[in-house]
Amino acid sequence: xxxxxxxxxxxxxxxxxxxxxxxxxxxxxxxxxxxxxxxxxxxxxxxxxxxxxxxxxxxxxxxxxxxxxxxxxxxxxxxxxxxxxxxxxxxxxxxxxxxxxxxxxxxxxxxxxxxxxxxxxxxxxxxxxxxxxxxxxxxxxxxxxxxxxxxxxxxxxxxxxxxxxxxxxxxxxxxxxxxxxxxxxxxxxxxxxxxxxxxxxxxxxxxxxxxxxxxxxxxxxxxxxxxxxxxxxxxxxxxxxxxx
Amino acid sequence: xxxxxxxxxxxxxxxxxxxxxxxxxxxxxxxxxxxxxxxxxxxxxxxxxxxxxxxxxxxxxxxxxxxxxxxxxxxxxxxxxxxxxxxxxxxxxxxxxxxxxxxxxxxxxxxxxxxxxxxxxxxxxxxxxxxxxxxxxxxxxxxxxxxxxxxxxxxxxxxxxxxxxxxxxxxxxxxxxxxxxxxxxxxxxxxxxxxxxxxxxxxxxxxxxxxxxxxxxxxxxxxxxxxxxxxxxxxxxxxxxxxx
Numbered sequence: 001x002x003x004x005x006x007x008x009x010x011x012x013x014x015x016x017x018x019x020x021x022x023x024x025x026x027x028x029x030x031x032x033x034x035x036x037x038x039x040x041x042x043x044x045x046x047x048x049x050x051x052x053x054x055x056x057x058x059x060x061x062x063x064x065x066x067x068x069x070x071x072x073x074x075x076x077x078x079x080x081x082x083x084x085x086x087x088x089x090x091x092x093x094x095x096x097x098x099x100x101x102x103x104x105x106x107x108x109x110x111x112x113x114x115x116x117x118x119x120x121x122x123x124x125x126x127x128x129x130x131x132x133x134x135x136x137x138x139x140x141x142x143x144x145x146x147x148x149x150x151x152x153x154x155x156x157x158x159x160x161x162x163x164x165x166x167x168x169x170x171x172x173x174x175x176x177x178x179x180x181x182x183x184x185x186x187x188x189x190x191x192x193x194x195x196x197x198x199x200x201x202x203x204x205x206x207x208x209x210x211x212x213x214x215x216x217x218x219x220x221x222x223x224x225x226x227x228x229x230x231x232x233x234x235x236x237x238x239x240x241x242x243x244x
Numbered sequence: 245x246x247x248x249x250x251x252x253x254x255x256x257x258x259x260x261x262x263x264x265x266x267x268x269x270x271x272x273x274x275x276x277x278x279x280x281x282x283x284x285x286x287x288x289x290x291x292x293x294x295x296x297x298x299x300x301x302x303x304x305x306x307x308x309x310x311x312x313x314x315x316x317x318x319x320x321x322x323x324x325x326x327x328x329x330x331x332x333x334x335x336x337x338x339x340x341x342x343x344x345x346x347x348x349x350x351x352x353x354x355x356x357x358x359x360x361x362x363x364x365x366x367x368x369x370x371x372x373x374x375x376x377x378x379x380x381x382x383x384x385x386x387x388x389x390x391x392x393x394x395x396x397x398x399x400x401x402x403x404x405x406x407x408x409x410x411x412x413x414x415x416x417x418x419x420x421x422x423x424x425x426x427x428x429x430x431x432x433x434x435x436x437x438x439x440x441x442x443x444x445x446x447x448x449x450x451x452x453x454x455x456x457x458x459x460x461x462x463x464x465x466x467x468x469x470x471x472x473x474x475x476x477x478x479x480x481x482x483x484x485x486x487x488x
Contacts (some may be wrong), residue, residue, distance in 0.1 A: 011263075014265070015264070016263060016264045016265035016268070017263050017264075017265060017355070018263070018264070019255075019260060019261050019262070019263060019357065020259070020260045020261075020262070020264070021258070021260035021261060024260070058485075082361050082365075083365075083369075084361065084364045084365055084369045084370075084371050084372055085361070085371055085372070086372065086373075087372075089365075089368065089369035089372055089482070090369040090372030090373070090482050090483060090484065090485045091485060092369075093368055093369055093477050093480050093482035094482070094484060094485070096477050096478070096480070097477040103477075103478045104478075107480070109364075109365040109366070109368065109369065110365060111261070111357050111361040111362050111364070111365040112357075112361075113263065113355050113356075113357065114361065117326050117328065117329070117355040117356075117358065118355050120328045120353075120355070121326075121327070121328055121333075121353035121354060121355040122353070124333065124337055124353065125327075125328045125333035125334040125336075125337055125353065126328075127328050127329055127377075128328055128329070128330065128331070128333055128334030129330075129334070129379070130376070130377065130378045130379060130393055131376065131377055132374070132375065132376035132377070132397075132400075132402060133371075133374065133375055133376070134374045135373070135374060140485045140486040140487065141486065141487040141488075142487070142488070145487055148400065149374055149400045149401075149402070152396045152397075152399055152400040153376075153396075153400065155396055156376075156392065156393045156396040156397065156400075157393075158376060158393070233337050233340050233341040233347075234340070234347045234348075236337050236340070236351070238333070238334050238337035238338070239334060240334065240338060241302075241334045241335060241338070241384045242384040242385065243384070243385040243386070243389055244385075244386070
C-alpha cells in the first residue's frame with residue numbers, strides 16, 4: 001500500500017470545530033504525530049500508533065512523519081488550529097526540502113479553524129476589516145523583526161492577531177510589544193484576550209491597550225488588538241466594514 | 245420559543261470543510277439568509293425558509309435577520325468562508341448598533357474555514373510566517389487606504405492574502421495593487437492564484453509578481469503574495485518558519 005502524509009488542523013479545541021475532512025483522515029490513519037497535548041485529542045484504537053513528542057521538535061517530527069509515510073504508513077501530523085498558521089505545515093516542507101528522496105510522496109494539507117478565527121467569533125467581529133497575524137515568539141526570528149512589524153501594522157491600522165504572546169521561558173516579549181503599540185499611539189484601542197476558546201477553560205476579556213497588564217496573557221491566549229475604529233455594541237466587539 | 249440569531253461560516257465550498265457546529269445550526273434553523281449563491285448551498289426542507297438576497301445588501305439583510313429572530317425564529321445568516329472575515333458578522337453588529345431594541349437577542353458567531361486558509365493548504369504553507377489579509381474591494385474604503393496598507397505590508401515583509409481582488413464593476417484595482425507592490429520591490433515574490441478552492445471549479449497557479457497579469461484573478465480568486473523568503477519545494481509553496 002502506498003504511504004501518504006496528511007498535515008491536519010484540529011481546530012481550537014472543541015470536536016464541533018473539527019472539519020469532516022480532518023475527522024476522516026484521523027479515522028483512516030495508521031500513525032499520528034504531533035505535540036503531545038494535540039495528539040492526546042485523538043482517541044486510541046487498534047491499528048493506530050500515537051506518536052506524541054515535545055514542543056520545539058517540529059523539524060525532527062516532520063522528518064519522522066515523512067519516513068513513516070515512505071515506509072507505507074497512512075501518516076497524519078496534527079496541529080492545533082490550522083496547520084498552516086504558525087504550525088506544522090511549514091516544518092514538513094522544510095524537512096521535505098532537506099530530503100529529496102521523499103519529494104514524490106502524496107502529501108495533503110487539511111485546513112482547520114485557527115485560533116484567531118475562533119477568538120474573533122466569540123468576541124464578535126474584530127477581524128471584519130483588514131488585519132494581520134504576528135507570532136510573538138522570538139524562537140525563530142529576532143525581536144527587532146517583531147517590533148518593526150508591530151510598528152508598521154499600527155501605522156497601517158490593521159487589527160493585529162498575536163499568536164504565542166507569552167511563555168514561561170520568555171515572559172518579557174509581550175510587555176515589549178505592548179510598549180511598541182503604546183508608543184505608536186494605540187493606547188485607546190480595544191484588546192481582546194481570548195484564552196482556550198471552545199474548551200472547558202475558555203475565558204474572554206476585553207480592555208483598552210492602556211489598561212493591559214502583561215500577566216493577562218499566557219501561551220493558551222490569543223490576543224487581538226482592534227484597529228482604530230473597533231468598537232463595542234453591548235457585549236460584542238466589532239470592526240466596522242467602512243473606513244472613510 | 246425564544247428566537248436566536250446565528251452567523252455561520254460555510255467554508256470555501258466543499259461540505260467536507262463545514263464544521264459540525266455549523267451543520268447543526270443549519271439543521272435546526274427556521275430561516276436562512278445570505279447572498280444567493282451561499283444560501284443555495286443549503287438543502288431545502290420542511291419548516292425551513294430560504295431567504296436569498298443580492299450582494300451589497302448586507303446591512304438590510306442583517307436587519308431583516310435581527311427582526312426575524314426577535315419574532316421568535318431560529319435564524320441563521322450564512323457567509324462563505326468565515327463570517328468574521330470580510331463577511332456578514334460585522335454587518336450584523338452594525339445593524340445591532342442601530343437597533344437597541346434587539347440588544348438582548350441571543351446571538352452566536354460560528355467560525356468557518358476562510359478562503360485564505362483553504363488556499364494556503366492547497367498551495368503548501370505560504371501563511372506559515374507572519375501575514376496580513378487585505379480586502380481589495382474599495383466599496384467601503386478609499387483606494388488610498390488600500391495602497392497605503394499594501395506599501396506598509398510589503399515593508400513589514402508580511403505574506404499578503406488579498407480578498408476580492410477583482411470584479412467586473414472595478415477591474416482596475418488589482419492592477420494598481422500589483423503596481424504598488426512592484427514599486428515596493430516585490431517583483432520576485434511568488435504569487436498564488438487560488439480559485440474556487442474545494443469546488444469542482446478549483447484551480448491553483450503560482451507565478452512571480454513580475455509575471456502576473458491582472459486578468460489572472462476574478463471575484464472567485466483568493467490571491468496570496470508570498471513574503472521575501474517564500475519558496476518552492478517540488479510542487480509546494482511555503483514560508484520558512486525562521487527569519488534571521
